[in-house]
Amino acid sequence: MTTFQFLMRLITFRPLLYAVNALSWTIIYLIPIVPGLITQQFFDSLTGEDTLKVGTWGIIALLLAASLARVAMIYVGCITDVQFRFRVAMILRRNLLGHVLKQPGARAIPVSPGEAISYFRDDVDQTEEAVSWSVDVFGLACFAAVSSYILLKIDVQMTLLVFVPLILVVTVAQLATSRLQKYRAASRESTARVTGAISEMFSNVQAIQVAGAEDRVIARFRSFNDDRRKTMLKDKLLGETLDAVFTNSVNLGIGLILLLAGTKMRGGEFTVGDFSLFVYYLTFVTQVISNVGKFMTYFKQMNVAMKRMLELLQGASAKVLVMKDALPLRKGSDAAVKQEKGANVREPLHTLEVTGLSYRFPDTGRGIEDIRLQLRGGSFTVVTGAIGSGKTTLVRTLLGLLPKDEGTIAWNGKPVEDPGTFFTPVHSAYSAQIPRLYSDTLRNNILLGHHEGGGALDRAVHDSVMEYDIAHLHQGLETVVGPRGVKLSGGQMQRAAAARMLVREAELYVFDDVSSALDVETEQKMWERLFEGRGNATCLVVSHRRAALAHADHIIVMKDGRIENEGTVDELLASSETFRELWYGESASQ
Numbered sequence: 187m188t189t190f191q192f193l194m195r196l197i198t199f200r201p202l203l204y205a206v207n208a209l210s211w212t213i214i215y216l217i218p219i220v221p222g223l224i225t226q227q228f229f230d231s232l233t234g235e236d237t238l239k240v241g242t243w244g245i246i247a248l249l250l251a252a253s254l255a256r257v258a259m260i261y262v263g264c265i266t267d268v269q270f271r272f273r274v275a276m277i278l279r280r281n282l283l284g285h286v287l288k289q290p291g292a293r294a295i296p297v298s299p300g301e302a303i304s305y306f307r308d309d310v311d312q313t314e315e316a317v318s319w320s321v322d323v324f325g326l327a328c329f330a331a332v333s334s335y336i337l338l339k340i341d342v343q344m345t346l347l348v349f350v351p352l353i354l355v356v357t358v359a360q361l362a363t364s365r366l367q368k369y370r371a372a373s374r375e376s377t378a379r380v381t382g383a384i385s386e387m388f389s390n391v392q393a394i395q396v397a398g399a400e401d402r403v404i405a406r407f408r409s410f411n412d413d414r415r416k417t418m419l420k421d422k423l424l425g426e427t428l429d430a431v432f433t434n435s436v437n438l439g440i441g442l443i444l445l446l447a448g449t450k451m452r453g454g455e456f457t458v459g460d461f462s463l464f465v466y467y468l469t470f471v472t473q474v475i476s477n478v479g480k481f482m483t484y485f486k487q488m489n490v491a492m493k494r495m496l497e498l499l500q501g502a503s504a505k506v507l508v509m510k511d512a513l514p515l516r517k518g519s520d521a522a523v524k525q526e527k528g529a530n531v532r533e534p535l536h537t538l539e540v541t542g543l544s545y546r547f548p549d550t551g552r553g554i555e556d557i558r559l560q561l562r563g564g565s566f567t568v569v570t571g572a573i574g575s576g577k578t579t580l581v582r583t584l585l586g587l588l589p590k591d592e593g594t595i596a597w598n599g600k601p602v603e604d605p606g607t608f609f610t611p612v613h614s615a616y617s618a619q620i621p622r623l624y625s626d627t628l629r630n631n632i633l634l635g636h637h638e639g640g641g642a643l644d645r646a647v648h649d650s651v652m653e654y655d656i657a658h659l660h661q662g663l664e665t666v667v668g669p670r671g672v673k674l675s676g677g678q679m680q681r682a683a684a685a686r687m688l689v690r691e692a693e694l695y696v697f698d699d700v701s702s703a704l705d706v707e708t709e710q711k712m713w714e715r716l717f718e719g720r721g722n723a724t725c726l727v728v729s730h731r732r733a734a735l736a737h738a739d740h741i742i743v744m745k746d747g748r749i750e751n752e753g754t755v756d757e758l759l760a761s762s763e764t765f766r767e768l769w770y771g772e773s774a775s776q
């Protein structure tokens with residue numbers, strides 16, 4: 187989709203509202219023609235050359251009426267513009283969010299959260315700006331056509347001599363604004379680098395001190411600041427120069443008119459009223475050119491914004507951005523009802539069968555290949571293997587958090603078409619390797635909107651061995667855990683994440699390395715409690731720790747993205763070198 191097509195799709199998103207908005211602003215731009223003509227009549231009336239014959243009070247009344255009409259139209263125009271702008275921004279943000287939410291969880295956004303926020307905020311704003319200014323271009327073109335016609339009718343030579351050079355000067359200055367945009371972008375980028383460096387330094391003081399890297403860090407910070415100084419200077423200098431050109435061009439134009447009009451007036455070809463009309467319209471010429479220029483700049487920026495938003499869509503068509511009614515967030519919408527219904531039908535797990543499951547990360551080509559496994563209902567299966575062997579990728583691909591390249595997944599013999607939607611409570615619950623906590627109370631972090639009823643929270647706290655920690659936390663479950671849970675220890679964060687999973691009833695619980703920051707005793711307790719309380723639950727656990735391996739009915743050993751071996755602890759100790767290294771390696775390190 188070209189930028190122009192994108193613009194047109196957004197314009198036609200609400201065609202009636204756009205038409206009303208365009209009409210309002212065209213009238214707003216055309217109304218100043220009237221005071222110009224009235225002023226011309228006023229001055230001509232002083233020399234007895236007027237044709238209107240309404241007297242001084244009549245002229246004042248007409249001027250007031252024109253001003254009031256413009257004020258009223260601006261009021262209407264602001265309402266239609268704001269309405270249209272918000273609708274354009276809303277459709278873009280809604281479609282972006284809809285697409286992100288439909289993506290496999292682990293690949294939802296290809297950039298950092300901070301960058302994603304800037305796509306949602308700045309790129310949408312820039313697009314909104316371009317669509318909104320397209321209205322002004324039409325209104326300004328109408329103004330330019332009508333006023334040029336009037337002036338040309340009065341005096342062709344004078345119009346061309348005054349306006350053509352002026353238009354050229356202002357257009358050249360306007361063209362330079364595209365350079366100004368570049369300087370502005372560069373200065374914004376350099377400012378972002380400086381603030382980014384400050385935030386990195388503050389959050390990594392300990393790492394900088396331990397590595398003795400203070401000088402190096404300060405030197406890097408200094409180079410960012412130097413860069414910022416240069417880009418800001420260029421930006422300011424060009425900005426001020428252009429401002430001076432725009433402000434003074436009207437004065438130069440008036441001077442030119444005075445010079446030319448003097449001789450013409452003496453010859454009687456030009457009246458005082460004509461002179462006032464020329465001066466009056468002159469002030470609008472710069473406005474016309476700078477506003478058309480503004481639109482052209484916004485249009486170019488919209489092209490960049492569109493490309494950036496497409497990056498966030500990860501290969502999806504630009505049509506996704508301009509779809510109507512895309513997100514089933516409203517309760518009662520078809521898709522929301524379908525999703526809710528699908529999620530609530532509980533089907534006890536007898537067997538989960540995975541065949542030929544593969545996923546490769548596009549950028550590294552690493553991942554998992556041809557995974558075949560079977561989980562029986564109520565079993566405890568551990569996936570183990572060295573660092574980077576593909577354990578996390580396996581569970582994420584199984585759960586639909588990564589989009590599988592190949593393979594089938596069957597729940598009780600029935601193929602699972604969309605794992606991302608299917609593997610949620612009540613079918614399964616998952617606890618990721620890196621716990622994601624919010625700056626909220628521990629209770630809210632565990633529940634995440636889930637209903638607390640039936641003692642589920644107490645049970646989850648007990649099963650994740652958190653009762654002792656909660657008793658010693660300042661405000662127990664009401665303790666606010668700080669951004670990303672920084673007020674908790676690594677082990678507390680992991681168990682809070684486990685409690686979040688266990689508070690949800692599910693057939694299959696998937697633990698990804700949830701015990702890596704726990705001491706042996708706590709981990710042991712956690713598995714025991716899980717067995718006592720949830721004997722029927724099926725567990726798939728990623729771990730290389732003995733406490734988990736010793737409980738396993740079945741162990742899968744991963745190597746280089748493939749299943750290298752599988753069996754019980756005894757079988758694997760006899761048959762797998764990799765497993766022996768993991769088993770004895772851990773005992774050596776304890």
Ligand SMILES: Nc1ncnc2c1ncn2[C@@H]1O[C@H](COP(=O)(O)OP(=O)(O)OP(=O)(O)O)[C@@H](O)[C@H]1O
Pocket residue numbers: 547549550551552553571572573574575576577578579580619
């Ligand atoms: N986001 C990613 N992009 C590209 N490659 C990745 C990504 N995540 C993992 N990989 C690669 O895929 C392979 C498997 O990684 P994975 O995280 O599944 O291993 P793991 O066995 O869970 O490791 P660990 O024990 O450290 O958690 C590794 O070689 C890793 O480098």
